[in-house]
Amino acid sequence: MGVVDDLARARAAFEHREWMAAYEALSDADDAVLTADDFAQLATAAYLVGRTNDCVQAMQRAYQGNVDAGDTLGAVRCGFSLAMALLMGGEPAVAGGWVSRCQRLLEDVPGDVVERGYLVMHAMLRSFFTGDLDAAHRLAVEVVEYGRRYRDADLVANGLNAQGRLLLYTGRVPEGLELLDEAMIGISTGEVSMMFAGHVYCSVIEACQEVSDYGRAAEWTSALTTWIDTQPGLVRFTGQCAVHRGQIMRVRGAFAEAVEEFELATRRYADADIPAAAGLAMAECGDVLRVRGDFAAADEAYDRAAGFGHEPQPGLALLWSARGRKPAAVAAVCRLLAEQHDPVHRSHVLPGAVEVLLAAEEVDQADELSVELAGIAASFRCPALRAMAGYARGAVLLARAEPAAALPELRTGGQEWQRVSSPYELARCRVLIGRALRELGDEQSAATEFAAARQVFHDLGAVPAEQDAARLLTPAAPGGLTAREVEVLRLVAAGRSNPEIAAHLVLSEKTVARHLSNIFTKLDVTSRTAAAAFAYENHLV
Numbered sequence: 001m002g003v004v005d006d007l008a009r010a011r012a013a014f015e016h017r018e019w020m021a022a023y024e025a026l027s028d029a030d031d032a033v034l035t036a037d038d039f040a041q042l043a044t045a046a047y048l049v050g051r052t053n054d055c056v057q058a059m060q061r062a063y064q065g066n067v068d069a070g071d072t073l074g075a076v077r078c079g080f081s082l083a084m085a086l087l088m089g090g091e092p093a094v095a096g097g098w099v100s101r102c103q104r105l106l107e108d109v110p111g112d113v114v115e116r117g118y119l120v121m122h123a124m125l126r127s128f129f130t131g132d133l134d135a136a137h138r139l140a141v142e143v144v145e146y147g148r149r150y151r152d153a154d155l156v157a158n159g160l161n162a163q164g165r166l167l168l169y170t171g172r173v174p175e176g177l178e179l180l181d182e183a184m185i186g187i188s189t190g191e192v193s194m195m196f197a198g199h200v201y202c203s204v205i206e207a208c209q210e211v212s213d214y215g216r217a218a219e220w221t222s223a224l225t226t227w228i229d230t231q232p233g234l235v236r237f238t239g240q241c242a243v244h245r246g247q248i249m250r251v252r253g254a255f256a257e258a259v260e261e262f263e264l265a266t267r268r269y270a271d272a273d274i275p276a277a278a279g280l281a282m283a284e285c286g287d288v289l290r291v292r293g294d295f296a297a298a299d300e301a302y303d304r305a306a307g308f309g310h311e312p313q314p315g316l317a318l319l320w321s322a323r324g325r326k327p328a329a330v331a332a333v334c335r336l337l338a339e340q341h342d343p344v345h346r347s348h349v350l351p352g353a354v355e356v357l358l359a360a361e362e363v364d365q366a367d368e369l370s371v372e373l374a375g376i377a378a379s380f381r382c383p384a385l386r387a388m389a390g391y392a393r394g395a396v397l398l399a400r401a402e403p404a405a406a407l408p409e410l411r412t413g414g415q416e417w418q419r420v421s422s423p424y425e426l427a428r429c430r431v432l433i434g435r436a437l438r439e440l441g442d443e444q445s446a447a448t449e450f451a452a453a454r455q456v457f458h459d460l461g462a463v464p465a466e467q468d469a470a471r472l473l474t475p476a477a478p479g480g481l482t483a484r485e486v487e488v489l490r491l492v493a494a495g496r497s498n499p500e501i502a503a504h505l506v507l508s509e510k511t512v513a514r515h516l517s518n519i520f521t522k523l524d525v526t527s528r529t530a531a532a533a534f535a536y537e538n539h540l541v
Contacts, residue, residue, distance in 0.1 A: 007033060014041045017194070019048045020233025027054070036065030040078060043085075044195060050235035050271070052089050056082060073115050076102045080118040081195070087125060088199075095122070117146025117155050124162055137166045153191035157183045161200045165207050171343045173211050173380040180204045184220065187227075198237035201227065205244045210344050212384040214420050218248045239268035243281050250288050251384070253423040253460045258288050266304075279310025287315040291424065293463030295319060314352030322464065326360040333357070337369075343376045347385060350376070354392040361506045363399045370396045387416030387425060394432050401484075401514035403436035410436060424465075427456035431469055438472075441480050441522060447473060478538040479523050486540055488515045493532035493541045 010025030023045035026038060034042070039062035046054035059082045066074035079102040086095035099122050106116060124139035140162035147155030160183035167176030184204055187197045201224045208217035221244040228234055228241055246261030262285035269278035286301030298319055302312040313336055321329040333353035340346045350373040357366035370392040377389035390413025397406035414429035434449030450472045457466035477486050484505075491501045498516070502509045520526060523534050535541050 007038070011038070011041070014045060017231045018233060019045045019231060019235075023049050023051065023054075023233070026058075031061075034061075036062045036069065036071070036074060036078070039065060040081070043078075043081065047085060047195060048198075048231075048234055048236045052085060055085050059085065072105050072109055073113060076105050076115040077118070079105070080115070080122065083122050084125075084195070087122070087129075092126065092129070096126070099123075114146060114150035114152050114155070117143060117150065117152065120146060121155060121158055124159070128162060128166075133166055133169060136162060140166065153186040154193050154196045157186045157192045157200050158196060161203050165203065168207060168211055168344050169342045171376075171379055173344075173382070176207070177211070177213065177216065180207055181216075184223075188223065194231075197227070202237060202240040202244075205240075209244070209247055210348070211380050211382050212347065212388065213380075213382040214248065214251050214384045214422075217244065221245055221248055235268070239265045239274070239277060239281070242268065243277070243284065246281070246284060246288075250284070251420065251422050251425075255288050255292055255461055259285055262288070275308040276310055279305040279308030279312075282308060283310055283312035283315060286312055286319075290315060290319050290322070291465070292461050295323060314349050314356070317356050318352050321356045321359045326356075329356045330360050330362065343379070347373065347376050347380070351388040351392055354395065358395055358399050361399075363396065363511065364508065366392075366399070367396045383416045383419045384422070387413045387420065387422075387429075389413070390416060391425070391429055391432070394429070394436070398432060398435055398439070400511050401439070401518055403439035406436045407433065407440075423456050424460055424462055427453040427460075427462075427469075428465065430456075431465070431472065434472060435482070438480065439482055439485075439518065443480060478540065479519075479534065481519065481522060485515055485519050485522075488512060489519055489531060489535050490541050492516070492519075492528050493535040 006025065007029055010022055010029060013022035013025055022041065026034070026042035026045060029038070039058050043055045043058035043062060046052075046058055059078050063075050063078035063082065066072075066078055079098045083095040083098040083102070086092075086098065099119055102115075102119055106113070106119070109115075120139055121143045124136055124143055127133070127136035127139060140159045143155050143159030144163065145159075146152065147157075147159055160179050164176045164179030164183060167173070167179065183200055186192045187200055192200065201220065205217050205220045205224065208214070208220065221241070224237070224241050225245065228238055242261045242265035246258040246265065249255075249258035249261060262281045265281040266278045266285070269275070269281060282301050282305035286298045286305060289295075289298035289301055298315075302316045302319065305312040314333055317329040317332040317336075320326075320332070333349065333356045336349045337346065337353060340349055350369050354366045354370050354373065357363075357369070370389070373385075373392050374389040377385040390409045390411075394406040394410035394413060397403070397409065410429050410433045414426055414433065417426040417429060430449045430453040434446040434453070437443075437449065438446035450469050454466055454469035454473065457463075457469055477483070481489065487505060488501055491504060496504065498509050498512045501507075502512045505512070507515075516528075516531075519531055523531060525531050525534065
C-alpha cells in the first residue's frame, strides 16, 4: 500500500501543478512501478523545475515504455517532446535524430494522425531558428491546420505564435499582433499544455517588446506572472518573466526595481545554463544603469552581457557617446544598421543611432534615419515607436535650426510617451520642447519645460539628464541666443565666411545660413557687421 500511496501522491502533485513535489516524488519512486505515462510526467516536471538532463532521461524511458507496449503514437509523442527539449537546449542535431526516429515510426501508421502535425512543428521551429522564414511561415500555416483539424490546442497556439512573429518581421505588424493575441487565448483558458504555454507566453511578450508595443507587453507580462505564481516550484520561465517585468519597470521609470529584476533574471538564467538569455538581462541592466549615470556599473554590465554571448548594442554605443568616444559610437551604430535588414530589428537600432549621430554632428545621416524610423512607426502603429520617431525627428530638426518644425514632432512624441506611462522619456521630450521654445524666443515657456523635466529626472534618479536640464535653466545668452548660435556669431565676428563656419563646426552650409537667419531675427539686425557689433558689445568675443 505504501508504494501505491506514494505513487498516487506523486500523480496528484503533478495534476495540481506542484512541480517540485511531483518531480521529487516521481524521482524517488521505484522504476519498476512507473508506467510510460509516469515517466512522461516525471520528464515534464523535471523540465519545469529546470532539470533538463533528468527530463531527457525520463522522456527516453517513457519513449521506450511506449515502444515496448506497442503504443506507436505514444512513442512518437515522447520522441517529439525529447526533440523539443533538446532543440531548446541547444542540441539541434540530436533533436533532429529523434525526429527522424519518430518519422520512421509513423511510416507504419496508416492515414493521417495529429502526431504528424507535431513533426511539422519541429520542422517549423528549425526553419525559424536557421533563418528560413519563408519555409517557417509555410510550415506554421500547416501546423495550425493540423491543430484545428484535430482540435489540438498546443498545435494551434504554437502555429499562430510562429505566424504572428513571422508577419512582424515582414513589416505586417498589426496583423502579426492580432495572431499573437489569438495564440494566447488557448493559454489563458488553460487549453494549452504547461510546457508549451510557458514558451508561447514568453515568445509573445518578446515579440511585443521587439515592436515596442509596451502596453500589450505589460498585459501579457502581468498574466505570465500570475500564471507562474499559481505553480509552486516552477523554475522554467521565471527568468524570462523577471526580464519582462524589468523591461516594463524600465519603461515606467522604476529604475531601481528594474535593476533588481534584471539581476534576478541573470542569476536564474545562469543557474539554468542559458547564457544567451543571461546576456540579454545584463544588457537591459546596463541600459538602466547608463540612464542613471552609473557609467562604470553600466560598462561592467555590458561586459558581462558580452561574456554571456549577447552583444549589448546600441546601449553600449550610447555609453561610448556619453563618455566622449563619439567615433567609436558612430562606427558601432553604422555597423549595426548594415547588419539589420528587417524593419523590426532596424526599429531597435534606429532611435539610438539617431542620438549617436546627432551627438557626433552627423546631422544629414541622422535626418535620413529619422525619416526611416518615422515610416516604420507609422506602419507598426505602436505608441512607443511613434514616440521614439517623434523625438528623433524633433531632435534632427532642432539640429537643423528649425525649431518651429521640431515642435509638433516633439509634442506628438511627448503625447505618445504619456500614453505609454513613461515619465523619463516624456521628460526628455520636454527638454527638447524647451529648447525649441527658447530658439523661438519664448524663454518663459522654455524655462517651464526645463524645470518640469529636471524635477522628473531628479525623482527618477536619472543624473545625467537632470544635470543637462539644470544647465538649460541657467540664464540664456544675450538676445536669447542658443549655445550653437553663440558659436556661429563668434565666428561671424571673427570674419569667417559661411563655408568656413560650416567646416569649423562640422555643419552644412544650409544649417549655418539658417542659424544666421535666426540670429538676425533675434537681434533685430540685417547685416553680419551689425551682428558682429552686438557680439563685441555683449562680450561674446
